[in-house]
Structures are given as structure tokens and as C-alpha cells.
Amino acid sequence: MGLADIVIKFVLIVIIFAISLVVAMYSTYAERKVAAFFQDRIGPNRAGPWGLLQPLADGGKMFLKEEIIPTNATPFLFIVGPSLAILTACIGSAVIPWGQKLTIGSHVVDLQVTDINVGVLYIFGVVSLGVYGVMIGGWASNNKYSLLGAIRAASQNISYEISMGLSIIALLMLTGTLSLREIAEQQHGFWANGWFTWNVFRQPLGFLIFIVCAFAETNRSPFDLPECETELVGGYHTEYSSMKLGFYLFAEYINMFISSAVMATLYFGGYNFPFMHHLGLSENLVTILGVVFLFAKIFAFIFFFMWVRWTIPRFRYDQLMDLGWKVLIPLAIANIILTGLITTFLK
Amino acid sequence: MESLSNKRKVLEIKPLNFLERAYLPAIMGGLATTMKHFFKKPVTISYPEEKREFSENFRGMHSLKRDEDGKERCTACGLCALSCPAEAITMTAAERQPGEENLYREEKYAAVYEINMLRCIFCGLCEEACPKEAIYLDGDIVPADYLRKDFIYGKDKLVEAPLNQ
Numbered sequence: 001m002g003l004a005d006i007v008i009k010f011v012l013i014v015i016i017f018a019i020s021l022v023v024a025m026y027s028t029y030a031e032r033k034v035a036a037f038f039q040d041r042i043g044p045n046r047a048g049p050w051g052l053l054q055p056l057a058d059g060g061k062m063f064l065k066e067e068i069i070p071t072n073a074t075p076f077l078f079i080v081g082p083s084l085a086i087l088t089a090c091i092g093s094a095v096i097p098w099g100q101k102l103t104i105g106s107h108v109v110d111l112q113v114t115d116i117n118v119g120v121l122y123i124f125g126v127v128s129l130g131v132y133g134v135m136i137g138g139w140a141s142n143n144k145y146s147l148l149g150a151i152r153a154a155s156q157n158i159s160y161e162i163s164m165g166l167s168i169i170a171l172l173m174l175t176g177t178l179s180l181r182e183i184a185e186q187q188h189g190f191w192a193n194g195w196f197t198w199n200v201f202r203q204p205l206g207f208l209i210f211i212v213c214a215f216a217e218t219n220r221s222p223f224d225l226p227e228c229e230t231e232l233v234g235g236y237h238t239e240y241s242s243m244k245l246g247f248y249l250f251a252e253y254i255n256m257f258i259s260s261a262v263m264a265t266l267y268f269g270g271y272n273f274p275f276m277h278h279l280g281l282s283e284n285l286v287t288i289l290g291v292v293f294l295f296a297k298i299f300a301f302i303f304f305f306m307w308v309r310w311t312i313p314r315f316r317y318d319q320l321m322d323l324g325w326k327v328l329i330p331l332a333i334a335n336i337i338l339t340g341l342i343t344t345f346l347k
Numbered sequence: 348m349e350s351l352s353n354k355r356k357v358l359e360i361k362p363l364n365f366l367e368r369a370y371l372p373a374i375m376g377g378l379a380t381t382m383k384h385f386f387k388k389p390v391t392i393s394y395p396e397e398k399r400e401f402s403e404n405f406r407g408m409h410s411l412k413r414d415e416d417g418k419e420r421c422t423a424c425g426l427c428a429l430s431c432p433a434e435a436i437t438m439t440a441a442e443r444q445p446g447e448e449n450l451y452r453e454e455k456y457a458a459v460y461e462i463n464m465l466r467c468i469f470c471g472l473c474e475e476a477c478p479k480e481a482i483y484l485d486g487d488i489v490p491a492d493y494l495r496k497d498f499i500y501g502k503d504k505l506v507e508a509p510l511n512q
Binding site: 308 | 377382385389393
């Protein structure tokens, strides 16, 4: 691996990091705009044209706010909580294939930070680490509402991780690999051998279970019980102020971005788009178009996240647990059996 | 019991069927409803730039009127102050001097005329009490301000602009 390769990798990492942060930043703006449109309002429109500078103003405000660490809180863990939340949110993007190979001069640039052969497992590891940020923050606040929010987050994430993992197992039975790059390559184009190549058409039930679990894992409505304002003031971030609060909110949006990217890669063909090799375009152009399509899919998913948030009211806690343990897990297991039967007898 | 309005509906509580228990059809319906609203025109009126149209009989800020020759109509009789339920109006009367006939219509006029906009309830009784048709609540919304003393409006803010200027 030459120096040029290292520099290219480094640039790629910085670009992906910057993109996740910018997307998360503008997700806050998009969330408010989308919410406004769903409620027949206009939304933020004062900072800059159409309110486009609103995220900058919010960020500036967050940085300038007073930093409060409650007397009874554990100072070290109180700071570790949000740091861990944002860290685990950011490192998930490392294994996502953002596009095919790009040829610049004599260099072939792989638009993926690292193609490890346990990519899906890595994503799961990172996602399950994510709950520690919430747990530690809620625990260290030494506040009963924060603690309740943290406990809710922990039990909710554990419950939904099981069915998420089970829904992925059915997918892995079809793909036969854990590498996200290979999974994306298998969904090449749109139509092959008399059926769609995208996994959502091979695993519709699995995708449904996965997306429900993704909502629960990112603590998005209707599963936003950890920060349920009506019952728990602010949930796990009740005691937080300033940029530490900002990190928690930011982590949620980055998580949303990453899980949208994962869903697009696993089920919606990643960077593949219909007729990608029948248009007679050059390889580089196809790659760039692929990146554009991947981002279009990701933004569509983010919009869907918001759409659901402003449609469905929050679950009651026992309903949440019911749905997780009594509905989604049996469904996921049934999906595995069904997939096994179909792959055995139809091939 | 017989219902008085005949609008009573007897509801049957049935156990939920499979589709209802599966949540998804209801969620789809909800998503369709919100998507319909997504494309609706917002009902927001961006206030300082656009203003909602007032009704015909809207009562806003007071104005002290002039007659067709541009003379102030108010004769400082005090009936408006007397009629005011919020006691928002005070005035000081003065006698018209020779040479001021083009300024004031009657021999007596209001040298000071003040309305406390924080007290005023915009009921319009001053308008009704005025025998000279000198005061009308035909203005705009009273604007916000920082200090209480700035809400006491004197003649500088209340009297209509002169005719030919």
C-alpha cells in the first residue's frame, strides 16, 4: 500500500465523515421543514433564504450555551455518555460501500473505507454499542427521569436487536456473505433471470421487520420512548445542556443517516440503479451516478423516517415490548424457516 | 333514556380483526392522510410581511379626526373619558385663541389628549359617546414596545395627518 493509497483513503474518510455530519445537520432542518409541511405550516424561514442557515444558527447556539454538570452527577461518565453516543454513530459509516470503483488517472479508488468480510456483523456491533452512550449518560445524570429513559433505551434496543438480527439472518441465507460490498454487487442492476435483483423483492417480510427494528434502534417515533417528553421530561438527556445535548441529538440524526444507508445497501440495491450498464456510459460516470442514486435512496429513507414520525403516535411501553417479543421475533423466525424452505425446494 | 337531540349513536365494541391487529393497514391510512397535508397550501400568515384581512367592524388604534377644512373636531368635552370603562383616556382642555380658527373647529379644544393603550380594551364606547364624531378606532393593531410609558399615546400619535400636506 503506497503513500498515495493512504492519502486517498484518508481523504475518503474525511469526506465521508464530513458528509455524515452535514447530512445530520441538515436533517434537523429537514425534520422541522417536513414537520411543518405535514402540519400545513411553513417551518423555519428566517435564517437565510428558506431558513437554510438555521442549522448553523442552532449549532452556534448549542456551542455558546452554558455547560451545566449537575452537582450529583458523575462528571467523568456524564461527559463520556454523549461522546460515546456520537462516536458510535460516526464509525458505522466505515463499511458502507458508497459506490463502485472510481478510476482517477492510474489510481483505482474504492468508494468504501474498508471492505471487511464481517461488514454486517460490524454494523451490528456498532449499533449495539450505541446504547451505551444513552445508558451511561442517563445513569451518570443521577436523575430519576434520566435513569428511566436510559433503562427504557437499553431494554428497547436489546429487544429489537434480536428481531433485527433474525431478519438479517434470512437475508444472509440468500446472499451467503457478510460483506456489504458483495451484498451490493449481488444486487447489480435491477432485473435479472426473471426477477428483481434487489433484496427487498426477495425478502419483503424481512425488510419490513428490519425497518421497524431500525426505527426502534434509532429511538425514532413511534419508538422514541427513551426521550418521551410527556412522561420523562427529556428522558436520558434531561440533565444535559450545551453541546453535550447537541451531541445526543446529533447522534440520533447520524444514526438515522447510517441506518438509512444500511437499509439502502442491504435491501434496495445500494448504489445500483436500473439499466446501469445498458446506457453505454463510461465506468466512472456509472460510479458517480451510482453514488447519486445511493444518496437519493438514503434521503428517501430519511424522509420516510420523518414521515412516520409525524404520522404515528408513540407506543405505550407494554405495547412496545409486546410488538418486539410477541410479534416481530416469531415473524422473523417464521421468515427464516420460509426462506430456508423456498431456497431448498425451489432451486 | 330517550336522547333529546336524536343524535345518539350506539357503539358496538367488537374485538379487533386480524388486519386491525396487524397495525399496518391503519398506519398506511395514516401515512396517506399526512401525505395529503404535505401538498396542501400552508395556512400560515407570515405576520409582519403579510397581514390577515380585518373584518369590517375591526377596532384598532384610535385616531382623532379633522373636519373637511382640516380643523380638529375634538372639543374636549370629556364624554369619551367618562364613557371609558377602562379609564384609559385623559385630556386637558384649552381655549382657542384668536388666529387659531383654522386649527380647531370649536372654541374649546384638547391641549393634551392621552390614551393609555395598555389600559384600553378597544370596546369602542368612546367612539359611541363622542358627540363631535372626533374619535374613531379605525387604525391598525397597536404595535409592541419596550417601555410602559411608551404606550401612553399623545396627540402626536393620535391626531390624523393634516389634509393638504
